[in-house]
Amino acid sequence: MKSKTPPAWELVQLAAKLADLKEDHYRTVLTLSAMLELFVEKGILTREELTVKAESLDRQLESLISAQLHPMA
Numbered sequence: 001m002k003s004k005t006p007p008a009w010e011l012v013q014l015a016a017k018l019a020d021l022k023e024d025h026y027r028t029v030l031t032l033s034a035m036l037e038l039f040v041e042k043g044i045l046t047r048e049e050l051t052v053k054a055e056s057l058d059r060q061l062e063s064l065i066s067a068q069l070h071p072m073a
Helices: 007-041 047-069
Strands: none
Touching: 007 047
């Protein structure tokens, strides 16, 4: 018969998984930030172009989320 994992241990495992995800997220954002800084430094993109694109993508995402939450609207 298989013994059930104690709930407290499940919470510890969940917290460890969350910590791993936070570390992965940090590394991803750090890498992306470094790439964007290099693009700006090399004149490939301007900060204004990045801002405009980020705002556009944010609006698109908000529209998609809204449409999913309120499909009949």
